[in-house]
Amino acid sequence: MISVDAALAHLFSLTRPLGPETVPLREAAGRVLLHDAVARRDQPPFAASAMDGYAVQDAEVRPGARFTVVGEAAAGHRFDRAITPGEAVRIFTGAPIPDGADRIVIQEDVCVDGSSITLGDALDSKAYVRPAGADFRIGDRLxxxxxxxxxxxxxxxxxxxxxxxxxxxxVVALISTGDELVLPGEDPGPDQIIASNTFGLHALLTSAGARARILPIARDTRDHLKQVFALAADADLIVTIGGASVGDHDLVGDVAQSLGMEQSFYRIAMRPGKPLMAGRMGDAAMVGLPGNPVSAMVCGRIFLVPLIRAMLTLPAEPAPRETARLTAPLGPNGRREHYMRATVGPEGISSFDRQDSALLSVLQQANALLVRAVNDPAREAGEEVEFIRL
Amino acid sequence: MISVDAALAHLFSLTRPLGPETVPLREAAGRVLLHDAVARRDQPPFAASAMDGYAVQDAEVRPGARFTVVGEAAAGHRFDRAITPGEAVRIFTGAPIPDGADRIVIQEDVCVDGSSITLGDALDSKAYVRPAGADFRIGDRLxxxxxxxxxxxxxxxxxxxxxxxxxxxxVVALISTGDELVLPGEDPGPDQIIASNTFGLHALLTSAGARARILPIARDTRDHLKQVFALAADADLIVTIGGASVGDHDLVGDVAQSLGMEQSFYRIAMRPGKPLMAGRMGDAAMVGLPGNPVSAMVCGRIFLVPLIRAMLTLPAEPAPRETARLTAPLGPNGRREHYMRATVGPEGISSFDRQDSALLSVLQQANALLVRAVNDPAREAGEEVEFIRL
Structure with a gap:
């Protein structure tokens, strides 16, 4: 058995960062910036007023001083000459500061009389001038x-x-395999269940930045598996679910190999989980996940999300861990890293009593995977433990 | 001046939860479930094997016991009769347990000899049977x-x-107003700047679940403002940015009122921020945000995201606050609730030195708004403070 970290390192070696594409800014949120963005201008591009008020020469400002208002500067509309002593320009937030002015007296500190203003007795001491380039300058980078x-x-x-x-x-192609599966909304036979893994993984990987696609369910025959693999020809990552362990009915490895996959099996020291299959098939990476619903979703979080991030040119690293205090004691852990379904909140973290990997109803209530290291000893309530957020 | 909470309560009163729509499951992630989902079946629908192995009668299991393998049960393919004493059925994970069997002996504990098996000396004591309905039952609800x-x-x-x-x-219509604005990619005049608020808010509100649309920039004339408002006829929420304060050039309130808006101005005791305009215009709620880039984005986080959530039928409540310890002392706060741009991490929270509300470069580096209550006293490093995650 190999560790989770070793398995993840193998998986990273199967992928590479994808190429660039150019998108309009309004479609760019959530995407991964690939080239530094470089400012094409100074901001503000001119010294600008931070308030509504009057632009004057700072040296003339004192309680009771009078000025003649000679014009106006609004956002987008500069006052078109320099001011001289005794002159003020009515100015609005964001407007360019007139040449000659270096102080904004806010309108609350001014008494207006026709085209004159008189400053009040208690003047705000700030200049309210935003210098050109105070936010950023041409060439500054994101x-x-x-x-x-x-x-x-x-x-x-x-x-x-x-x-x-x-x-x-x-592009991720999701293939669930097995004669026991039907799609949601179909009428399952007495021995059948509903395919849930592809739906959960579709949501998980989409939120991680992938363009995921659910392919038809592959039946347990070589021919049908080959047909479904053929539909994944455009994928960067092919994910199969089920049929990848060592049981007699697990055809996926055989068929993938016959299609040219250089295949590795990993027995990973983790719970939940089963042997994970991985390799390269043509231009795509391929990962075979266990068919157990909770195992598939946990493996999705632990392996596939970091893989997607690496393909997006983000750092190739494991899912980030946080820490929280246990609300109840935990027994010792065994020889496998255990990803326990748990809830975390301000009061701490608590794992569910039922950790059977078939229970989607428990996974659904969880918002965290509490990580137990191999051979982690028993833990008391109040001890700090690591978790991965779901 | 009114408090942030009071302003938010006013805003909630302007909106109502929107109606339902039906979507396919694979498009439902991130959407707000409006009717309880009710399980249409038991899961598992039958007692199922949790392992690959042999299904037998529990009473017969002891080290060295021999069984005749009479058939096979795979996922999707039940063994079609009840087993009798001395009989075993080869079984795979997920397959229905044959009638008469109540124990799975895992394959690792079995020695196979043609059509017979002999149990080993050290037997796993678990039954490895998943009872029908162990995960959920018909009628269970999400x-x-x-x-x-x-x-x-x-x-x-x-x-x-x-x-x-x-x-x-x-549906949210985003309208930025002002003669000083041009769109990204255009060639600004010497007195002009680039419209950034609508782009930032588009990303923010989309991630909150809205269908946001950026309308053309409204110029500072009544006619053009009216034309742009007319493009927002289908919106559930109209958001204007800029032109909503009390300056002489702020036309938005006048024009909105002429179009039938029942209008309120709120002077909110918050920094950054300016008077916020709000009301109802036809079937839509309308909110006027300050034009200052950081103010607009902070108001978006503090007011618009909770509003979107309420329209999505989620609880009408303020942005959730978390707590962290200060990495450096803070001076006393004044009469306005202050939303300081800050970074939070495992080591604690620290606010930026530059809190000028014109600085998008500072907001960009922030991942939290450190919330200072009205008249909050000076705080020492290590004290716990509240923040809102960006």
Whole structure:
């Protein structure tokens, strides 16, 4: 048996970062920026007023001072000459500061009388001038790679960037295998169950940035498996579910090998989980997950999401772990890393009593996988443990 | 001035949960389930094997016992009669347990000799039978409302639910206003800047579940504002940015009122922020945000995201707050609730030195808003403070 980290390292070696594509800024949120974005201008591009008020010369500002209002500067509309001593320009937030002015007196501190203003007795001491380039300057960079947030998008827009170069989204083909499966909405026979793994993985991998596609259920014959594999020809990653262990009815490995896959089996020291199959098939990486619903989803979180991130040019690293305090004691762990279904909240983390890997109803209630290291000793309530958020 | 909470309560009163729509399960992730989903079957639908091995009668299991293998049960293919004493059925994970059997001996514990098996000396004591309905039963519910996770989708699939009733996504029209604005990629004049707020809010509100649309920039004339408002006729929520304060050039309130908006102005005791305009215009709620980029994005997080969630039938409540320890002391806060741009990590939370609300480059680096209550006293490093995750 190999460790989870070793298995993940093998999987990373099967993939490579995908190429770039250019998308309009309004479709870029959540995508992975691949080339540094470079500001095409200074922001603000001119010294700008931070408030509504009057632009004057700072040296003239004192309580009771009078000024003649000679014009107006609004956002988008500059006052078109320099001001001289005794002059003020009515100004609005965001407007360019007139030449000659270096102070905004806010309108709350001013008494207006026709075309004159008189300053009040208690003046706000701030200048309320935003210098040119105070936010960013031409050539400033938003460094790649990074997953673009709404705040990134706002900054990129203000840098005058209309299109960005992002990583192409990995195309993932999801194939569930087994005569026992029917699709949701179909009428299962007495020995059949509903295919759930492809649906759960579709949602999981889509949220990780993949373009996932559910292929038809592959029946337990070589011919039908080959037909379904043929539908995955455009995929960057082929994921099969079920049929990949060592049972007599597990054809997937055989068929994949006959299609040219260089195949490895990993017996991974983890719970839940079963042997994981992996290799390369043509231009695609292929991963065979166990058919057990909870195992498939946990393997999806532990292996496939990091794999998708690596293909998106994000760092090739395991799912991030956080820590929380146990709300109840835990017994010792055995020889496999255990990913226990758990709930985490402000009060700490607690694992579910029922850890059977067939129970989707338990996984559904979980929001975390509590990670027990190999041979981790018994733990008391209040001890800090690691978890992976679901 | 009113509090942030009071302003948010006003905003909630302007909206109502939107109606339902039915979507296929594979498009349901991230949507808000509106009607309880009800399991259409038991899972497993039959007692099933949890391992690859041999199904026998438990009473006969002891080291060295011999059985005749009379057939096979695979997933999807039941063994078609009851077993009798001395008989075993080769069985695979997920297959129905044959009638008469109540124990699976795992294949690792068995020695096979033609059509006979002999049990080993050290037998695993577990039965490895998953009882029918152990995961869920017909009629079990996934309760609404909730935002559907990948785990939910997997569970719904296994419940044989092909379509779910979810909340319609709110249509949000985003209108930036001002002669100073051009779109990213355009060539700004010397007094102009790039419209960034609509792009940032588009990303933010889309990730919150809205169907956001960026309308053309409205110029500072009544006619053009009216034309742009007319493009928002199908919206559930109209958001204007800029032009909503009390400056002479702020036309949005006037024009909106002329179009039938019942209008309220809120001076909200918050930083960053400016007066917020809100009301109802026809069938839509309308909110006017300040034009300052950071203010617009912070108001988006504090007001619009909770509003979108309420329209999606999620609880009408403020953005959730978490707590973290300060890495550096903070001075006392004034009369406004302050949403400081900050970074939070395992080591604690630290606010940026530059809190000017014009600085998108600072907001971009932030991953949290550190919330200072009105008149919050000075805080020492190590004290616990509240924050909202960005």
């Amino acid at each position: 460094p790649a790679p990074r997953t673009l947030t709404p705040q990134d998008i706002a900054l990129l827009a203000s840098m005058n960037i209309a299109e960005v170069v992002v990583s192409r989204r990995p | 309760p609404a409302p909730r935002t559907l996770t990948p785990q939910d989708i997997a569970l719904l699939a296994s419940m044989n639910i092909a379509e779910v009733v979810v909340s319609r996504r709110p």
